Each structure stands twice: as C-alpha cells, then as structure tokens.
Amino acid sequence: MSEHVLDWISAYHDGELHGDRLRWVEAHLHTCADCQAELAALQNLAVRLQASPPMPARTPPEQFVAQVQLRLPPRSVPVPGRQRVRQAAGLWLPLGALALWAFGQAVLVVSGLALGVAAVPAAIPVVLPPLPGLGALPLLVALAQPAGWGGWLALLALNAGLTAAVAMLVWGCLAGWWAARETSLASSGLRAG
C-alpha cells in the first residue's frame, strides 16, 4: 500500500479533493486493496458516528433565544471613523472655546485695569510704581490710551459679545451631545419602556 496515497484517503472520503489529486487517488483506489479497505473503514466509522444521536433539545428554540437575549450585557458600540471625529469635535470645541474665553477675560481684566489706571492721571496725578512682572502693562496702556473711556466701553461690549458667543457654542455642543446619546440609546434598545 502506498503510504503517500494513504495520507489522502481521508480527504478523499470527505469529498475535499479536486482536479489532478482526485483523479490520482481514484486511479490508485482501483488497483490497491489496502487503500480500498482503508476507505471502507472510514465509511464504517462515519456510519457509527452518525448513529450516535444528536442531543435532543431540552429548551424550545424560542425560549433558548429569549434566555440568551435576557443574559446579554450592554455592549459598547464601536464608533465609526466620522462619528469618532464628530464626537471628538463635540468635546474639544467647547473646551477650546471655554479656554479662549478664559484667556480673553484675563486679557480684558488686565487691559481694563490698565485703562482705568491710564485714565486716572487726567483727574488725579498718579505715578505707577515699576512693578516686576508687569512688562506688558505699558503696551496695553499705550494701545488703549487713544480711545480713553470710549475704548474701555468698547472692550466691555466686546467682552459681553464674546461671552454670549462662547455660551451659545457650549450649550449648542451640549444639546448635540444629548441628542446623539438619545438616538444611540433608542437604536440599541437600552431605553426602558
């Protein structure tokens, strides 16, 4: 018996051979009694295995499905690329706007203070002490001085506008996040009722 062909008898028995290999094994089987016996033994084994009964269903199919569904834990849904970008923007945009607003407030407070100080000499002569760390102050004073009190009011208006714009942006982002969350819950079936 050819050991080489014997290796392929199992695959032949399982219908896994095609083309030249199939024809080669078939031709060999016509002439080799040992390989024929091997094939018959495999067929006999398959019959014995199939005679072993499958497991009878203990739980009706629909009940099985329902039991599995009841045991399913909530699963985090994988986020597609575009949605991930949108989610990141929804988080970082308001945070960036808030940071910008805080910076603007700081600048306005400092420049307002400087304007106030700069406006004083017209009424009360004051000498600014040379304070360390206030290197930018003379520049702010110089920038704001031509406008005087009018410039100060303009800065206040600018501050109010900026605050309103940032507030609208943050609330808009929060509303968008809430709407997306509601849609996600509804589609995943996690929403009660």
Place this chain on the structure above:
Amino acid sequence: MFAPASSTSSDEQAWITSAQQGDRQAFGDLVRRHREGVVNVVYRMCGDAALAEDAAQEAFLRAWQNLGRYNPRFAFRSWVYRIAVNVAVDALRRERPTTDLSAEPLVSGAESPEAWLERKQRAEQVRQAVVDLPPASRAVLVLREYETLSYHEIAEALDIPMGTVMSRLNYARGQLRQALSRHPEE
C-alpha cells in the same frame, strides 16, 4: 485541491451589522439560526447534555461581547463554532462530564427494550470514545463529522493550517477506530 468555504449569507450579514450596533433583536436572529449547531458542537465536545445548553448560551454571550472583533471575511458559523469549542473546553475543565441518561428518550414503541439497550450502549461507546480524544483532535472531528464543515471552514474556525486539520482528523479517526474496535458492531 480543496473545496472552497461557504460564506455568510446576505441576510445574516445584515443581522451581524445590526447586532454590532447593539441591536439585540438582530442578534436573536443569529442565535435562532445557529442554536442547533452550537448546542451540538458543545454537546459532542463535552458529551454531557446537562452542560451543553448552558455552555451554548455562554458561547452566544461571548459572541455578543466579541462581535466587534468578528472579521466578515470568514463565515460567521466558523467564528461562532470556534467560540463554542473554547467554551466547551472551559466547561470540561471546570467540571467532569457525567453519563447523561436523559440525553436520549426512553424506549420508543417501535423497538424492544433489548434493542433499545443495545443501541443505547453503542451510542454510549461512541460518545465515550469521542470524549476521550484530546480536545484539539476532538474539535476537528466534531466539526467535520457532526457539523460537516469543510477543511477550509475548520481551519478558519480553529485558526489552524489545513495540513493540521488533516493530520488531527487522521489521528482522531485512527484513535476512534482503535477504541471502537474493542466493541465491534454485530
């Protein structure tokens, strides 16, 4: 040389996509379609009907949790059978299987009690011979003989090369023939 693997059907692919988005109803459709196969794989692997349904449910739970990692290039059936095989091996590690007399209905009206007993004994010999195989060879044999997966699908399901599928199958069949030769059929 070998037959190609069967692919996942289009309606099944739609269920998978919906289930990946968290749709439990779609996952229920997948469970309904593969319940019988998964229960049988687990049962043939552990040889214990009492363990099989619980372990099959566990397999579906793992499938749900890992659905995001499912690669649609492979047949869903192969993927879920791989999970079923792993769950069965885990279940066997946890508790020893028992001979389960309730796995088969009692004497039917069509056969005598002697014939029933003989058939039952033969089935038990086969079941025991399969359970005695090493898990790696047993998994290949179960997927081939009872679930009629192709070699390609078995290779996918167990993540092993085709040559390994063939060698494990040859080994399992050799062992079974040897074990069952001690109880020849009349």
